[in-house]
Amino acid sequence: IVAQSPNNLGVNHHCEEHAEGNYFTCVGSGPGYSSVLSAQFLCSGFAVEDQFQPVTSDETVAVGGTVTLTCRVQDNDNSSLQWSNTAQQTLYFGEKRALRDHRIQLVQSTPTELSISIANVNLSDEGEYTCSIFTMPVRTAKATVTVLGVPQRPVIKGYPGPIVEGGTLELSCHSSGSKPPARLRWFKGAEQIPGRPDVVDPEGKTFTVMSSINYTVSREDNDAIISCSVGHESLQTSDKSMEQRIQVLYKPSVRIQPESDLPREGEKFFLQCVGLGNPEPSVFKWERKEGELPLLSKQDGSYLYFELLNKSDNGLYHCEADNGIGKGEAEYQLSVLDPTAMSTSSGIDHAVIGGVVAVIVFILLCLLIVLGRYLIRALAGTYLTHEAKGSDDAPDADTAIINAEGGQSGAEDKKEYFI
Incomplete structure (x- = not known):
């Protein structure tokens, strides 16, 4: 002006x-x-523009971390910069420490900048910090420090032990110490599964979050890993989680495994009752649908042994496996083969194979004979052509060939051409 x-x-x-x-x-x-x-x-x-006005910035830090507060001015008339805490206690006046708190350290002090750091931050450090420059008049600027509460590792509760297939699994998960409230997620393996909405319980300046799941288990869930994961902005690297492996009990599924697919009369033979369940079946029962088991058969656990197969052993066999949770069953139709019939069938098969081979050989021989005759005639014709072209008596090769093939020339001419 x-x-x-x-x-x-x-x-x-x-x-x-x-x-x-x-x-x-x-x-x-x-x-x-x-x-x-x-x-x-x-x-x-x-x-x-006021070149003496301090400039600061708001900061966010997690509990246990370190925050740096910086105050700058564009110009200074030799006035000192000062940082004070939320209780208006002076922390640093220029380069001089004013509060005996070894967590607070000087980072940089120049006529136009004063930077300090606060290590091992806790929730009580949250609030407004003031930077002042003692000009006439005094100028100030505020910096708000937000402290994040780090959530604790989640805890899963409620697993009662092995659950019978078709039963209901109920688990709860909670994590405390977060600020703002953390988020909980449930996983089965790598697949996220829905849980009930989080329940937030404030505890002073922090929060405890809780969630639960409730679903019906199947045998495919046996040995599955259920995990609860807590996510929060203070967890920069990865979420914290807890795992719970679950066991599902289910009745066995049964199949019968024969020793051979071609049981022959007069041979030894066995059937095995294979049961897959949790726990593994320990009680097995064999029977034949048409009546009693053969006299020469013997049951040993899951096996049914036949000492000497006989046509009379033919029939429908039934196996039952029990693991205490339930029973499973399977059937097998035993058909004993006649070894003589097997040999005759084998001989017939060999005869058929031999006949096919003989026909193939005969066809190959015929082809060789025809091919040989064709080659001989072709070579003979080529020879006559060359002789005729080299003769002074014949006017041309074609006439010589015709005379030779038609027999119109004398015996001497024929000898000449064939020698």
Whole structure:
């Protein structure tokens, strides 16, 4: 703002800013006097940049972490910068430590910057910190520090032990110490499964979150790993989780495995009752649908042994396996083969194979004979052609060939061509 003396008598004019706002008072001075003009001007429509105004930034830090507070000014008139905490206790005044808290350290101190760090931050450190510069008037700036509560590792409760197939699994999971409230998720292996909405319970400045699942188990869930994972913005690397392996009890599924697919009369033979369940079946029962088991058969656990197979052993065999949770069963139709019939069938098969081979050999021989005769005739024709072309008596090769093949020339000519 420029003011001029109306009489040009060497009077200096300048404007002074008021501390309470953008008001300016015009002051005139000259040799031996000064006067204050009664007019005041309100500065509006444009911004006046204050180079002494401190500038700070808000910070967020997790419990146990370290936060750095930085205060800067564009210019300094040799006034000191100061940081004070939420209780307005001075932390640093320039390079001088004012509060005996060894967690707080000086990072940098220059005429235009004062930076400090607070290590091992806890929830009580949250709040507004003030940077001040002691100019006339004093200028201040606020920096809000937000402290994140780190959630504890989640805990799964409610697993009763092995569950029978078709039963209901109910598990709960909780994690405490988070701020703001954490998020809980459930997984079966790598697959996320739905859980009930989180329940948030405030505990002072932090929160405890809880969630639960409830679903019907099947045999495919046996040995599955159920995990509860807690997610939070303070966990920058990965979520925290807890796992629970579950056991599902189910009745056996049964099949009968024969020793051979071609049981022959007069041979030893066995059938095995294979049961898959949890737990494994320990009780097996064999029977034949048409009546009693053969006299020469013997049951040993899951096996049914036949000492000497006989046609009378033919029939439908039934196996039952029991593991205490339930029973499973399977059937097998035993058909004993006659070894004589097997040999006859084998002989017939060999005869058929031999006949096929003989036919193939005969066809190959016929092809060789035909091919040989064709080659002989072709070679003979080529020879006659060359002889005819080399003879002085024949007018051309074609005439010589015709005479040779038609027998129109004499015996001497034929000898000449065939020698």
